[in-house]
Amino acid sequence: MEKQLRRTMFHPGIAELVGEISSLVRMIESPEELRTTLEEHIDDVDRIRQDIINDQTAGDGVLRTVGDTLASKLFQGRTRREYVMITKCDTCATDKRRQRAATSKTKVPVPAADYLYEHEFNSALQEGRVPKGLNPERFSLGCPNCGSTVNVTSTSNMIFPETDQPVFAIAQRVKSAGRYCEKLVDTICYDLLDTDLRTARSITDKYAFAIIMNHPNGMRDEERRRMFRRQFGLTVGDGNFGDALCYAMRDFLTASFGGAVGRVQDSIRDPKRRVSPRGMVEEYKMLQFNFGLQGRTQDDFVVEGQIKTSQTYQREQDRKSAISHEAYVEVENQLRQEMFMRVPRARVAYEILMRLFASERQV
Ligand SMILES: [Zn+2]
Numbered sequence: 001m002e003k004q005l006r007r008t009m010f011h012p013g014i015a016e017l018v019g020e021i022s023s024l025v026r027m028i029e030s031p032e033e034l035r036t037t038l039e040e041h042i043d044d045v046d047r048i049r050q051d052i053i054n055d056q057t058a059g060d061g062v063l064r065t066v067g068d069t070l071a072s073k074l075f076q077g078r079t080r081r082e083y084v085m086i087t088k089c090d091t092c093a094t095d096k097r098r099q100r101a102a103t104s105k106t107k108v109p110v111p112a113a114d115y116l117y118e119h120e121f122n123s124a125l126q127e128g129r130v131p132k133g134l135n136p137e138r139f140s141l142g143c144p145n146c147g148s149t150v151n152v153t154s155t156s157n158m159i160f161p162e163t164d165q166p167v168f169a170i171a172q173r174v175k176s177a178g179r180y181c182e183k184l185v186d187t188i189c190y191d192l193l194d195t196d197l198r199t200a201r202s203i204t205d206k207y208a209f210a211i212i213m214n215h216p217n218g219m220r221d222e223e224r225r226r227m228f229r230r231q232f233g234l235t236v237g238d239g240n241f242g243d244a245l246c247y248a249m250r251d252f253l254t255a256s257f258g259g260a261v262g263r264v265q266d267s268i269r270d271p272k273r274r275v276s277p278r279g280m281v282e283e284y285k286m287l288q289f290n291f292g293l294q295g296r297t298q299d300d301f302v303v304e305g306q307i308k309t310s311q312t313y314q315r316e317q318d319r320k321s322a323i324s325h326e327a328y329v330e331v332e333n334q335l336r337q338e339m340f341m342r343v344p345r346a347r348v349a350y351e352i353l354m355r356l357f358a359s360e361r362q363v
Helices: 002-007 012-027 031-041 045-074 118-127 180-193 221-232 241-260 310-316 325-342 344-362
Strands: 079-088 106-112 151-161 167-174 207-213 261-266 272-275 281-284 287-292 302-309
Touching: 012 031, 012 045, 012 180, 012 344, 031 344, 045 118, 045 151, 045 167, 045 207, 045 302, 045 344, 118 151, 167 310, 180 325, 180 344, 207 241, 207 310, 221 241, 241 261, 241 287, 241 302, 302 310, 325 344
Parallel strands: 207 302
Antiparallel strands: 079 106, 079 151, 151 167, 167 207, 261 287, 272 281, 287 302
């Protein structure tokens, strides 16, 4: 159990809650009985609410440390920060005349003074104020078509170099933002009850950073190769240049951080194939790994790291692409609904968690 919880990277309070719910879900087969037991069991709601906030803040803090450390190694000279929100207008989405323009999600970059914590961002939205650290002149939640308030569907902290460099940006993202209970229930139920469905989910899945390689950008491969060698002291290999750049960055990370880079999943060599809404098959190529700065962060947490090209990054945000983030979240939701059908106990656990989280949101 300890190994599992550590892998799942929870703040101690939440790790304990997840552990308790896990053992009850494992012991009690009847959904009705499980519901009654959980209702009785989870009595200290105030403590759990505070634990949820602590959990989010601690994880975000680790992510920030990782991003700052990487930025100091990967960029030369000055950098700038942006907070990128992907927003969607529900009003326009239900209006036939406007649907075309509005079902698409809009990327809104706002210059940021510092790393923006997810919890600070959400509290500011609830209180109707501009999150601290964002440029108020550039921050707006009004839909450009109809003016109504948009939904923020995902957010990233981005760091860019001010000059043209081999690394285009570092993106840091709380993947569970707005889907906290979903991630918790996935962790509890996929691992315990639905092990056939997919390989055990890793909660490194909850927080992720991506190193986005600057490719293609119009520069000749030879120039790009020299630039990489000058900055990182490593040679970019042969073959597809975007792929080779990603591998070269992995080698640089391994050389710089040693054991911090673990469990690399190479979907450049074995690309994931996805089908777009228009029936086109697309390859999703990146390197994915666990990254832990042992001893560098208080809680010795591990986050998910990715290395990909800027072209892949753009496609992830294009909802017409098979590899769009939106398509991924839809598939994830479908899988979860199917799990709820097969395992009604999972739905019970989810509903209880949602109730706890909803009360936290209203505070
Ligand atoms: Zn609108």
